[in-house]
Amino acid sequence: xxxxxxxxxxxFRELTTSVTRLQRQIAQAQAQVSSQKKxxxxxxxxxxxxxxxxxxxxxxxxxxxxxxxxxxxxVLSAQDSALQQVDSLLTRASEIAAQTTSxxxxxxxxxxxxxxxxxxxxxxxxxxxxxxxxxxxxxxxATGQQPFANLDDPGFDPATAYSxxxxxxxxxxxxxxxxxxxxxxxxxxxxxxxxxxxxxxxLASGAAPTASIDAIDAAxxxxxxxxxxxxxxxxxxxxxxxxxxxxxxxxxTLVSGIEDVDLASAxxxxxxxxxxxxxxxxxxxxxQTSVLDFLQL
Amino acid sequence: xxxxxxxxxxxxxxxxQQRALQVTGQNIANVNTPGYSRQTAVLTSIPPExxxxxxxxxxxxxxxxxxxxxxxxxxxxxxxxxxxxTSRDLLDRIxxxxxxxxxxxxxxxxxxxxAANALATSPxxxxxxxxxxxxxxxxxxxxxxxxxxxxxxxxxxxxxxVQTTRDANQLLAxxxxxxxxxxxxxxGGATANDLRDARREALLSLAKSLDVHVVEQPDGNTNVYAAxxxxxxxxxxxxxxxxxxxxxGAALDGGTVAQVAVRQGDAVVPLPGALGGALGxxxxxxxxxxPAVGADLDTLxxxxxxxxxxxxxxxxxxxxxxxxxxxxFAGTGAADLTVALSDPRGIAAARxxxxxxxxxxxxxxALGDTTLAALGDVTxxxxxxxxxxxxxxxxxxxxxxxxxxxxxxxxxxxxxDSVSGVSLEEEFTNLIQFQRGFQAASQLIVVSNHMLDxxxxxxx
Numbered sequence: 001x002x003x004x005x006x007x008x009x010x011x012f013r014e015l016t017t018s019v020t021r022l023q024r025q026i027a028q029a030q031a032q033v034s035s036q037k038k039x040x041x042x043x044x045x046x047x048x049x050x051x052x053x054x055x056x057x058x059x060x061x062x063x064x065x066x067x068x069x070x071x072x073x074x075v076l077s078a079q080d081s082a083l084q085q086v087d088s089l090l091t092r093a094s095e096i097a098a099q100t101t102s103x104x105x106x107x108x109x110x111x112x113x114x115x116x117x118x119x120x121x122x123x124x125x126x127x128x129x130x131x132x133x134x135x136x137x138x139x140x141x142a143t144g145q146q147p148f149a150n151l152d153d154p155g156f157d158p159a160t161a162y163s164x165x166x167x168x169x170x171x172x173x174x175x176x177x178x179x180x181x182x183x184x185x186x187x188x189x190x191x192x193x194x195x196x197x198x199x200x201x202x203l204a205s206g207a208a209p210t211a212s213i214d215a216i217d218a219a220x221x222x223x224x225x226x227x228x229x230x231x232x233x234x235x236x237x238x239x240x241x242x243x244x245x246x247x248x249x250x251x252x253t254l255v256s257g258i259e260d261v262d263l264a265s266a267x268x269x270x271x272x273x274x275x276x277x278x279x280x281x282x283x284x285x286x287x288q289t290s291v292l293d294f295l296q297l
Numbered sequence: 298x299x300x301x302x303x304x305x306x307x308x309x310x311x312x313x314q315q316r317a318l319q320v321t322g323q324n325i326a327n328v329n330t331p332g333y334s335r336q337t338a339v340l341t342s343i344p345p346e347x348x349x350x351x352x353x354x355x356x357x358x359x360x361x362x363x364x365x366x367x368x369x370x371x372x373x374x375x376x377x378x379x380x381x382x383t384s385r386d387l388l389d390r391i392x393x394x395x396x397x398x399x400x401x402x403x404x405x406x407x408x409x410x411x412a413a414n415a416l417a418t419s420p421x422x423x424x425x426x427x428x429x430x431x432x433x434x435x436x437x438x439x440x441x442x443x444x445x446x447x448x449x450x451x452x453x454x455x456x457x458x459v460q461t462t463r464d465a466n467q468l469l470a471x472x473x474x475x476x477x478x479x480x481x482x483x484x485g486g487a488t489a490n491d492l493r494d495a496r497r498e499a500l501l502s503l504a505k506s507l508d509v510h511v512v513e514q515p516d517g518n519t520n521v522y523a524a525x526x527x528x529x530x531x532x533x534x535x536x537x538x539x540x541x542x543x544x545x546g547a548a549l550d551g552g553t554v555a556q557v558a559v560r561q562g563d564a565v566v567p568l569p570g571a572l573g574g575a576l577g578x579x580x581x582x583x584x585x586x587x588p589a590v591g592a593d594l595d596t597l598x599x600x601x602x603x604x605x606x607x608x609x610x611x612x613x614x615x616x617x618x619x620x621x622x623x624x625x626f627a628g629t630g631a632a633d634l635t636v637a638l639s640d641p642r643g644i645a646a647a648r649x650x651x652x653x654x655x656x657x658x659x660x661x662x663a664l665g666d667t668t669l670a671a672l673g674d675v676t677x678x679x680x681x682x683x684x685x686x687x688x689x690x691x692x693x694x695x696x697x698x699x700x701x702x703x704x705x706x707x708x709x710x711x712x713x714d715s716v717s718g719v720s721l722e723e724e725f726t727n728l729i730q731f732q733r734g735f736q737a738a739s740q741l742i743v744v745s746n747h748m749l750d751x752x753x754x755x756x757x
Contacts, residue, residue: 003711003712003714003715004715004716005714005715005716005718005720005723006714006715006720007714007715007718007719007720007721008328008720008721009328009329009714009718009719010711010714010715010718013707013710013711013714014707014711017707035398037398039397039398040397040398041389041392041393041396041397041689041692042392042395042397042685042686042688042689042690042692043389043392043689043690043691043692043693043696044689044693045689046686046687046689046690046693047686049397049682049685049686049689050679050682050683050685050686051682052397053397053403053678053681053682053685053686054678054679054682056403056404056407057403057406057407057410057665057678060407060408060410060411061407061410061411061414061665063411064410064411064412064414064415065414067414067415067418068414068415068417068418071418071419072418135419135421135653139653140651140653140654141653142421142651142652142653142654143421143652143653144421144652164651165649165651165653165654167649167651167654169653169654169655170655170656170659171417171418172414172417172418172659172662174414175666176663176666178659259397
């Protein structure tokens with residue numbers, strides 16, 4: 001701006017403009033320092049605001065998925081622990097089968113053994129009804145009616161003992177990924193329960209449970225397979241959990257880069273503006289000098 | 298030549314210096330008067346009458362230091378500055394509808410889908426179901442609050458249109474009456490400097506309200522036309538601006554908006570075209586920006602309603618009681634979006650007869666990541682993010698524009714000061730100069746008096 005004549009009004013207007021501008025900048029800098037957020041409104045960084053909105057969404061979605069993974073881990077641990085006990089019970093049943101097949105065992109002894117097998121079968125059924133927070137871990141994680149019938153229920157039949165859902169429970173773990181959390185109970189326990197039931201009835205009749213040795217072993221192998229599958233799912237959840245932690249940390253870093261103030265630079269900016277304001281006001285003070293001071297009228 | 302000639306010259310000189318001192322005094326007195334233009338008394342020597350030496354000095358016209366082209370630019374700048382600052386303030390309010398910090402639609406949307414994830418984990422949990430309903434209620438109320446805020450902001454802008462139009466009428470009347478006064482004052486050939494300053498100020502104020510074209514007439518009148526060419530002031534006659542109700546339902550709240558019109562006799566004719574100035578910005582934001590943001594908000598609300606309801610009312614969907622789900626959201630837009638479902642058992646989280654199934658909840662959760670055709674193939678969250686960023690970008694651009702216009706206006710003001718402003722230094726030196734002139738002329742009278750005394754002494 002090149003001016004021919006400069007008047008007092010010009011000088012004072014320049015001063016007012018500068019001071020107003022500096023005070024506005026100081027107010028913004030102060031808001032940034034006190035809130036530690038540089039994104040005060042979308043106009044501060046429109047593209048950044050959109051990115052921050054999306055990143056906040058990701059963080060929330062990942063946190064929700066992480067909650068689900070925590071629950072999934074609890075379910076898988078309960079499944080694994082129950083199946084481990086079933087495995088030992090089947091080992092015991094296998095021993096009984098081997099002992100009672102011998103021709104030296106009397107029918108009475110076999111009937112006594114049948115009582116122990118009934119105990120085992122009852123325990124397996126009870127383990128198959130394991131629940132976490134009221135949700136049956138081998139019954140599609142449904143609540144309410146237990147998925148497996150009890151041995152002493154009237155008309156108990158291994159073929160119809162399972163009344164739970166026939167579909168697996170699929171857990172969402174974020175970003176559209178899923179993990180199958182449960183195998184329907186009849187697929188897990190069907191072999192074991194029918195083998196134990198056969199063995200119990202054979203023993204109760206006083207006969208040698210010859211066929212049960214293989215049947216029990218096959219059922220135990222099925223249980224171990226399921227345990228291996230559960231181990232695989234646990235690893236998958238563990239990996240996904242770690243991944244979510246690192247994704248969340250990454251998203252938080254990005255959000256922070258968009259939203260958060262670099263305090264050191266914000267404070268130095270604030271101080272710089274204050275110095276400029278003081279300088280402007282000091283100059284304004286000197287503007288009081290006028291020709292009047294030097295003229296003797 | 299007469300011996301009285303020096304006396305006559307001295308008398309003329311005293312009058313002329315006095316006149317110049319009077320003008321200097323007027324300048325000093327008005328050093329802080331807005332719109333005052335510096336005046337100068339034009340001193341001219343009186344030409345000789347049959348003599349080699351002239352007849353002294355005469356104070357002629359009092360001239361104003363004015364640059365008419367600069368004044369025209371100031372008028373245009375006042376309009377654009379008023380439009381820019383008005384836009385900035387209004388757009389800042391609109392972007393405030395979507396805060397980036399704290400609770401808002403974006404957060405509510407994200408928490409709704411986080412609750413859907415919890416439902417997919419625990420589909421039979423009444424607590425989780427209630428939480429989802431609660432989050433849906435929060436989301437709906439955020440949308441309603443934003444829609445209500447937009448509508449009330451639009452209603453405020455409409456009131457401002459009416460008020461600004463009324464204010465402009467007073468200025469039009471004042472300009473017409475100044476026209477009359479200036480014409481009367483200048484009939485004798487004088488210039489009504491101070492009245493002209495007042496008229497320029499009135500025109501500047503008027504230009505802040507709406508863009509005007511000003512045509513100065515040879516007779517001293519200034520005719521004022523709106524940007525569309527409609528005459529607002531012709532000589533002593535001022536048009537009356539008024540507002541008429543626009544089409545019903547044009548406003549977000551369902552009411553009418555005011556249209557700026559001019560009264561011509563008994564007829565009221567809407568002002569055609571863009572108005573410019575504050576009125577132009579007000580009308581533009583009321584009729585273009587605000588409805589566009591409102592429409593986007595409605596699109597978000599109806600798409601959310603349709604997408605969630607489609608999952609909820611899927612024929613395969615089952616609520617906790619084994620029935621097909623009823624609609625989740627109800628309403629026709631953002632302003633009246635409500636959660637229709639009141640019983641948490643009614644959420645159709647399952648897609649099989651097994652109440653522990655979470656397939657329906659998974660479909661609800663997947664909505665959060667689904668691009669929807671109704672939104673232009675983006676997700677609900679991204680659509681809101683884009684809306685928020687768009688209002689932010691508008692506010693930012695308006696702020697930058699206002700800063701630029703302010704700088705232009707400051708520069709023009711400084712240039713006007715440079716031409717028309719009163720410099721006290723200048724006036725005080727003038728004061729001394731004319732005082733000295735007055736003293737010298739007085740001295741001339743003393744000398745002439747002595748000469749007469751000497752001459753009379755000879756006779757005595």
